[in-house]
Amino acid sequence: MSEEMKLLIKSSPQIHSRQTTSRIMWIVVLSLIPSGIWGVYAFGLRSLIVLAASIIAACAAEYLMGRLMSKNTLSDGSAFLTGLLVGYNMPPAVPIYIAVIASLFAIIIVKWTFGGLGANWMNPALAGRVFVFFSWTGGMSRWSMPRMITDTVSGASPLGFIKTGMLSFEGTATGPMDFLSIQGYPAGSYMDFFLGRIPGCIGEVSALLLLAGGIFLIVMKIVNWEIPVFYIGSFALLTWIFGGLGFGNGFFTGDVLFHVLTGGLMLGVFFMATDMVTSPITRKGMIVYAVGCGFLTFIIRIYGSFPEGVSLAIILMNIFVPLINRVTQPVKFGNIQKEKKND
């Protein structure tokens, strides 16, 4: 009888799927690991220190804020993930204090001042990155060459190189790849971009590994396919239509492959834009949001003064999420007025 008295009484449903918040967070971390290993391999141990610093800072901030608010949220893994993403968005040679400040800003200001996990309206890692980018632009532009390229020790990322290079460029180039080869940029093939043999932030260079991680998340049903597909799709379409104009070519000549493979697009598309907390809740809403991200990324990248626009585009679209949610409510079952009219 005493055994029986220990029975649980709960409201239905009495069973649950195996999914939990922390499981989601750790699976996302897992899917990011290959890209990080590549980054550390390519840029050296220094980048591992950057990653460790940003993760430790994020977790410490989460712990302290949790203590302050009497919540223990460290174990849900969200702070670790934020720290990891902040680290991935840092150039390998960034001063350590910048990485730490980015993590602290992400957790304390962006996440906890709004109430912690689930209540923030902006992706913390991206907000941290953007904050330090505008505050310490110099420190955030210390690029290193990956170890596969031996002829230079430091240089800009392909997008940055083109953006600054084009300002003073007086010759003619047919497109970004042509421009890079004319200027003697060390990493010159699509394959270099795809595999990650280019300078860039620690975790964003290998399009291949990020794509694999992203597909893993879709297969694990953690990420809906709508956001990545419509983000890349709309961005690629716009780039294809208008991207060639800057090089004096006509419409429909943009170098889609170049733009899709560079500048952290893969990292942003699969791991930042799909952040559950800061993306819409309906499928319809996700499509609107993703197309918005694609459009803004295109505008900032092709016409803006920053070399790349993924972070800003996602942050701007985060702001629209409540509005998108409001106008994309699901259609209720039994709401059949429309069908009746058709009859």
Added chain:
Amino acid sequence: MKGLKTFSKGGIHPHGRKNFTNKKAIVKAEIPDTLVVPMSQHLGAPAEAVVSVGDEVLEGMQIGKPTGFISASIHSPVDGRVKEITDIFLVNGMKSRAVVIEKTEGFIPSVKEKSDDWKTKSPQELNEIVKDLGVVGMGGATFPANVKFAVPKGAIAEYLIINAVECEPYLSADHRLLIEKTSEILEGIRIIQKIVNPKKIAIGIEINKPDAIDIIRRCAAAENLDLEVVSLKMKYPQGDEKQLIKAVTGREVPSGALPIEVGCVVSNVGTVNAVYDAVVMNQPLYERVVSVSGLGVKNPGNILARVGTPIRQLIDACGGMTGKQIKVIAGGPMMGFAFYDLDTPVTKGTSGILVLTDKEVAEAPQTACLSCGKCVTVCPMGLNPTKMFKYIDHSDYQGAMDTGLMDCKECGCCAFTCPAHIPLVQGMRLGKKMARKKKVS
């Protein structure tokens, strides 16, 4: 598996675990010496006891009479004497009057004769039998069957849909009935056909019961019953009336309306069997098939038990508990009730008794809502559970009602899926209760 029908919006695929019981033939439970027969075993007004302490009762004698339009008769499951009339708690935590009957020593259940009389009776007379013998919906909702079968004036029943979906995990009582009592079920369908007078009859079966689909198809053809057997894709909650109608006919029952609005009458396989028992065998509804299952029970099985039998006895008949149990549930795991008093009696609506372990329940701590939108994706009613929950959490019941709270039927898809383990269904229940209390509409 192309071309299989299902409903379009939402739905989930919980682990079925049907294999625990779906090959186990129905066995009769021993009848206990004392039976506790609740007066509230159906949706609607409780029945009123028409016997008093000390009265002798006979098997099948009416002991509770309906007290309203939506109410049902209760019959004695055994010969015996009324020991007391008392209040008990049902598995859902509600209080109910109950007649406690002491079985006459040496009681042997009567053997009933099959009679073909019904073929000469009018639809109204048949429905009257259904009513008098206390038949209610056996799928779990226990709505009085005669009310459902009485098609209102002006409405036409185009479809009679037999619900053999049994989408709740673990349960296989309906599955076993389809296989073991095929001809009874088909005759029951003919009786309901006569009462309802539909243009078409269809039976919806999920494809995890291929043997049932096969046998029903063959027997219906052999007996010349014009029955469309619709194989359905597996998806919870397909056994809900609205989802089943959508899957079979493509029609959507409007919010707040009954199936007859779109020309449909839906009846569960268990109900069909009860109608057969009532009309052909002249046997009131005082027994039902209960699936006893779960990893916490030693030998899961399907048991034909008399109403009023303590649930403990069914678990014991299945070898008892393994000791790893953490929850005991009456009904299916998605919509059933967790309870702790194993002496609670079996009622007309007890489709299953599940003894679940930690592994099956998958309890986890609750975290903040991540706005992942999974609850919106899986809601079969096209609602926004997270938004409604937040309204209710902030005591804004009007806001929740305007978002569609009353369309929620507590199927549990949202709460099952929620990675943050937020008790969404509990929230909806609270919201409905509070809205009613505060007269918000």
